[in-house]
Amino acid sequence: MSSLDIDFVRAQFPAFSEPSLKGQAFFENAGGSYTCKPVIDRLTRFYTQRKVQPYAPYEASRLAGAEMDEARARMAAILGVETDELSFGPSTTQNTYVLAQAFRQWMKPGEAIVVTNQDHEANSGPWRRLAEAGIEVREWQIDPETGSLNPQDLENMLDEKVRLVCFPHCSNVVGEINPVTEITAIAHAAGAFVCVDGVSYAPHGFPNVGDLGPDIYLFSAYKTYGPHQGCMVIRRTLGELLPNQAHYFNADVLYKRFTPAGPDHAQIAASAGMADYVELLCTHHGGPDAGAAEQGAFAHDLMRAHEVSLLQPVLDAVKDRNAVRLIGTSDATRRAPTVALSLNRPAESVAAELAQYGVMAGGGDFYAVRPLQAMGVDPAQGVLRVSFTHYTSQQEIDQLLEALERVL
Numbered sequence: 001m002s003s004l005d006i007d008f009v010r011a012q013f014p015a016f017s018e019p020s021l022k023g024q025a026f027f028e029n030a031g032g033s034y035t036c037k038p039v040i041d042r043l044t045r046f047y048t049q050r051k052v053q054p055y056a057p058y059e060a061s062r063l064a065g066a067e068m069d070e071a072r073a074r075m076a077a078i079l080g081v082e083t084d085e086l087s088f089g090p091s092t093t094q095n096t097y098v099l100a101q102a103f104r105q106w107m108k109p110g111e112a113i114v115v116t117n118q119d120h121e122a123n124s125g126p127w128r129r130l131a132e133a134g135i136e137v138r139e140w141q142i143d144p145e146t147g148s149l150n151p152q153d154l155e156n157m158l159d160e161k162v163r164l165v166c167f168p169h170c171s172n173v174v175g176e177i178n179p180v181t182e183i184t185a186i187a188h189a190a191g192a193f194v195c196v197d198g199v200s201y202a203p204h205g206f207p208n209v210g211d212l213g214p215d216i217y218l219f220s221a222y223k224t225y226g227p228h229q230g231c232m233v234i235r236r237t238l239g240e241l242l243p244n245q246a247h248y249f250n251a252d253v254l255y256k257r258f259t260p261a262g263p264d265h266a267q268i269a270a271s272a273g274m275a276d277y278v279e280l281l282c283t284h285h286g287g288p289d290a291g292a293a294e295q296g297a298f299a300h301d302l303m304r305a306h307e308v309s310l311l312q313p314v315l316d317a318v319k320d321r322n323a324v325r326l327i328g329t330s331d332a333t334r335r336a337p338t339v340a341l342s343l344n345r346p347a348e349s350v351a352a353e354l355a356q357y358g359v360m361a362g363g364g365d366f367y368a369v370r371p372l373q374a375m376g377v378d379p380a381q382g383v384l385r386v387s388f389t390h391y392t393s394q395q396e397i398d399q400l401l402e403a404l405e406r407v408l
């Protein structure tokens with residue numbers, strides 16, 4: 001496989017040629033990525049040429065609707081699922097909220113769900129509230145030292161009462177990549193459905209959700225180089241089983257059933273730009289010239305290889321420092337480049353110091369209050385989080401390491 005052409009990649013992101021951002025190394029990508037040019041171009045075109053009610057018979061409207069359909073079809077193909085198994089909502093938090101209402105109606109008191117204390121609150125709180133409806137909530141707990149989830153522990157918690165297991169593909173503070181296929185197989189064997197929060201994983205390469213196996217897979221397009229949308233895969237069997245949450249006359253359309261909010265036409269249409277970007281990466285690097293899932297897999301591996309090679313030196317630089325606790329594994333091959341550090345002072349003030357060296361990073365709890373508490377980190381003090389993606393350059397990593405050296 002060819003290695004990532006970083007100059008080509010950065011040329012696809014207008015932020016890298018924006019004068020006001022010159023010299024600023026971006027390390028808060030887990031909060032939201034830069035947007036790729038195909039997405040910005042589509043958004044601009046939609047707002048200037050197609051900003052009308054879509055799916056009507058006049059030309060501007062026809063084009064608007066067709067572009068929204070294109071986005072769903074092409075992204076679903078990359079994700080390895082059917083077109084109507086992908087829907088777009090306002091955000092992942094909103095999507096899990098709606099899903100939790102559907103499960104609340106479908107489940108009976110006395111039945112159970114499993115949540116983790118590794119998740120971002122978006123894939124935790126809405127599910128835990130099902131306790132108010134008499135549903136038993138079981139917590140699959142992380143190891144307080146490593147932050148890891150052990151699939152064996154899950155296996156021991158399952159019985160015929162459990163209907164759903166919720167967990168992250170990768171936590172936004174622990175960073176370790178969970179074995180989704182293995183965990184899904186354990187849950188399915190016990191007769192439970194699976195809901196995976198892929199928000200912290202998908203920016204590092206779209207996964208083939210069909211191959212991975214979960215019944216629900218969620219991610220946020222504003223972290224995968226796209227517009228501010230929550231993308232939600234719901235496999236057909238589950239989607240048809242759960243009660244419809246949309247207008248009653250939309251109940252027959254799978255991709256509408258769990259998105260009661262009116263769709264954001266322009267942002268859904270612009271989501272096709274994420275598929276354009278995958279295609280561009282593929283073509284430029286000599287990847288497969290057909291098959292969206294194959295192209296997605298190629299782009300995924302290209303991104304991952306670049307990220308892993310940049311990440312290991314960062315982990316090595318922080319893992320044995322006094323007064324610094326690296327959250328999660330120090331093996332780059334097992335984690336995303338989302339690196340949280342617990343320090344002996346408030347993380348936000350350290351992020352402010354990094355800003356003086358042109359490093360854009362954040363400090364706080366990142367809505368991962370439960371995992372931080374479980375690992376003995378005071379959420380009020382928070383963690384310093386430096387997170388990057390495939391478009392990050394060696395030069396920016398050097399800038400980060402130098403800044404960390406001064407600040408830590």
Ligand SMILES: Cc1ncc(COP(=O)(O)O)c(C=O)c1O
Pocket residue numbers: 030031090091092093094120122123168170171172197199200219220229230
């Ligand atoms: C792991 C994870 N899950 C869920 C969310 C929530 O996503 P959204 O902002 O789309 O609601 C975030 C946001 O930071 C996240 O990092």
